[in-house]
Each structure stands twice: as structure tokens, then as C-alpha cells.
Amino acid sequence: MALIELRGITKTYYIGDMSVDVLRGVDLTVEPGELLAIMGESGGGKSTLMNIIGFLDSPSGGGYQFEGQDAGHLDDNELAHIRNQKIGFIFQQFNLLPRLNALENVMLPLVYRGVPPQQREKVAKQMLKRVGMADRMAHRPPELSGGQQQRVAIARALSGNPSLILADEPTGALDSQVSQEILDIFLELNRENEITTVMVTHDPKVGKQCRRTVRMTDGHLLEV
């Protein structure tokens, strides 16, 4: 059973009287354990596709099956629930909450899941250890470097034990050496723990290291 199955997904935005077709029929199947890079120029619809895959947005048309379940038309609470249970987000700008320390940031998805404090602290500590941040748990994001912040963000995404990691330009804000370190974490997680990862990037070096690459152009998706 495929993890993600998109069939003829369309997305149209309305700006006043104008309508903009951002996605014009996207088909995509992602099997469990895949490491997929979505490449393409900005404005090509990559982010919109990511938002739909990550349940931040609903498609205008087409069918979306996630883990074999129809996921095309969910209400706001159902979307929040499925994001919390199934998706781990990683952003270009890390998006850690600056007032919380690393440990608290990593625990946050579990807070919304209602996991008791002791248990979520245990899980969060494990995840931070896994990304090599065990000695920085009490630090707050402004006290950490970009690479360290992204490591914490990865730990946060992993803490909910998601079916899918969605990374939007995860190395876009980092220099090339740190980028490679972060990418290595993704590769290792995918290889050793078979964590399904979908990554948006426009860096060909990153794309090359992913097992499968697709290209988004003008609302259409092409296998490379």
C-alpha cells in the first residue's frame, strides 16, 4: 500500500475576480520508506503541493489517499489531528519557538497529542540525542547556530513518530558544509529507520543524493 497517492490534484486560488491555477492535475505515488526530492523553480507550485501533502491545505480537486484512507476533504480539526499524528514538518527557517528551550520545542507536538509530561520528556531527550543535540537541551533557539537549530527542528519532527517527514528547503538557510551535515541526517534516518521523507529543494546537490527526484513545472509534476 502506498503511503501517499495523489490523483489529478488541482488547486486554484482566487484573488478577487481572478483565479490562479497553481496545481493543474498532479499525480504522485510515494511508497513507505522512500526519500523523494521535489525540485523546480519558485512559483512552480512546490509549496502548495507540500501544503496539501502535509494537510495544511485542502486540494480544489482530485483524490488524495494517505495510508489508504481518503484524505481529500477533511475539516479543520481533522486536518490538525492528522498533522499532529502523521506528519513531521521541517522548515527552511527552522521555526522553533524562541521562548522555549530545545527540549520544550521538541516536546511540543506531544503536548498537543496529550502525552503526559514525563513520557514526552523521555521521547524528546531520545530524539535530541539522535540528532546530536543531547548537550544543548536547555539552550533556547537564539543561543544556537543555524545548523543546531535545524537539528532541533528535525528532533521535533521525529518526536511524534510520524509516518512522513515533510521538509521544505531544509538546507536553504545554511552554508554548504552545514547543509551536507543536515542532509546526512536525513539520509541516515531514511536508510536506517526507513523514515519516509519528502523534501522540497532547488539545490541540485541535494536532489542528486535523494533516491528519487521529481520536478514541478507550471503546475505539473514530472519524474526525472
Add this chain to the structure above:
Amino acid sequence: MMPFKEIVREALKSQAAAKQRTLLALIGIVIGIGSVIALVTVGEMVQLTSEQQFRQMGTNIITIQRGWGDSQGGGGNQDRQDQMITWEEAKGLAKKFPKLEAVAAYTSTWGQPLFADKSLDMPVLGVTRSFAELNKLTLTKGRFISDLDGYSFFGVLGAGAAAKLAKMGAGDPLGKTVFFKGRGFKIVGVLARAEEGGMRPFEINPGMMIPIHTSFLFKKERVINEIMARLAPGMDRQRLTSGLNKYFKMYQPDMSIQVRSAEQLINEMAKQSRLFTLLLGAIGSISLLVGGIGVMNVMLVAVSERRKEIGVRRALGAMQSDIRAQFLVESVILCLAGGLIGIALGVGAAYVLAKVNGWIFFVSGMGLALGVGVSSAIGVFFGYFPARQASRLNPILALRDE
């Protein structure tokens, strides 16, 4: 759904982070709650204190005065003298109404008595022995006016008057002479300070009391100003009042009298002070409204400053209700903190006012509950709109926010 304890912890952290803005927003709430608490407390203290004063003398005291209201019409000023209660009428009361346990008629004149050739501005009361008993007066020195004093020229000083004299160099006023309307009055007693208020004539403390017969020497007729009396227990006031009216009409057919009882005054005062409390509370509420709008403003700013945070939380699985609860709890905590400071300040202000004015200091549990309740309610009321706005942010747009 996020557990409530977590929401509160998050809210506390957010407030601590925005210290300066939090503090500014608090000022409105602090002032609002503070004034409501102070005003409500002061209202209750005044009520309690005045009730206490009445109770001290007993609630079964009545006063009888000639009526002012309906006697004005035909007569005009020259008839006034005719419509005063006379000494003979007052004297007959005790016999006619055996349920009146003690009766004290008195006269009251303002004058400029002289002491050591200096003029004193003080009231002079013509009294009988029972005046001291009814008003629960105690002496610090000497004796009170006796009914055997007849037309003699003795005087008893109120505590205020004695202090005045002492300031003019009298030292111990006992045995000294005060001149009034050309006659020398020998001071035979000094009263302890009598609490003001209640049914007590206000002239006692600043005044000089002389035998009532002596006071008639300075009047054209033997007329009195007021009669005080104490009722036997279980007396029906309505019947007494109509009986008294009949009694006085026997002597002067045009006469109308006014009977006031302590109980009646207490009830009136309670009603008035309730109204007063309500009015003051309303004024405080206005400051609270202003404070509440301030809080709403702060919360709106917080929401727009934290759009990104909201987006992140939504992406991590927070539902709209989680976000709403988070900002609502922040707003309530903000208002509660302000409310608690306000309560402290209000109680402090009430304490100072009580000490300065000699009121009984008293903080009602209801006032405190009101303060806490009102500040929470303001937090919910003025926090709801910003919280709803936060919860309805589109997570994608919020995430894109820089």
C-alpha cells in the same frame, strides 16, 4: 486537545516574555479593580461604622421634633415660635406614655461664649440629667448637669470644647468660668469624647451643656428643640407615632411632629449606602472598561506579533480551539494579575481611609470575590475577540509571516 495545565504554563511563559507591554496593560486593570475594591469596601465600612454607632446607643431610641414639611404653608416665619414643642408638653410625655422608658428634652442655641475675654464659637445645649443617660455620655472630670441644678449657672463641656479651652490656656477647665449672654457659667464637668453619628446630637462634643431651665432664661418662651426618648421593648412604632401626634395636637391643633427612630434611620442608611456602593462600583467599572480595552489591544498586538508562532503550532497539530484557549488563558492571567495587584491597592487605600476617618476597617469576602471574578470576566470578555482572531489565522499564511 492540549491539557489545561499546559495551556496555563505556556501562557505564563508568554506573559513573562512580554514584560513591558504586560505591565502597561496591567495599569488600567489595576486602577479599575483597585477603585472598585476601594469604593465597595469604603461603602461597606461606612455602613458598618454608622450602624455600629447606632447600635452603641441602642436601636430603640427615637427623636421627636416639630414637623417642618406641612406647617410652612399658611403661617410664615412669625408663627414658628407658636409651633415649637414646649417644655410643658415634653414634661407630660413620660406620664402619658409609660412605654417611653427615658425622655430627654433639650434646647440648642449657637452663641459666642467668652472665655478669658476671648470669643468661642460653640453650641450651648440646655439639658436634663436623662440627656447623659440616653446619649450614653461618660465624664472624664466632675459631674453632669443634675435636675436639682434648676436655674443655676453651671456648665459641662464636651470633649472638643474642653480641648479648645485648654488650647486657650485654661489648663484644667474644671472650676473655670465661661461667660454666655452676659452670665458666668462655672464649669462643673468635662465629658469624654462621644462618637459622632447615629441619633446623638452633633453639638455634644463641641458644645457646652447647661441646665435646661437656665437655657429658658435666654428665650422668650419655654420651648425645646428636640425630645429624645428610649422605647420599652416590643413597642409598636406606628401606634406610638400616631399617639404622639394626637398628644401634641391636644396642645397646639396646628402642630405636626416628626418622629424618627434609630431603626428607621439604619434602614434608610443601608438603602442609601447600597445605592452609594452601586454608584461607586459603576464608576470603577468605567475604569475597568478602559482597562479591558487596553488588554484587548495588547492581546491583538500579541496575536499579530506571534502569527508565526501560531502557524508553527498549527502545523504541529494545534487545533483552532487550542490556539483560542492559549490566548484566552493569557488574557485571563493578565487580567487576574492586574486584579490581584488592584485588590491589594484597593484594600490598602480602604485601610488608609478607615484609619484617617475612624471607620471600622473591614474587608468583605464578597468584595474580594468580586475583584477576582470581575478581572477574570474581563479577561475572557476582552480576550475572546483577539483569541478568536488568532485561532482563525490561516496556518499557511501565518507560517509565511516573518
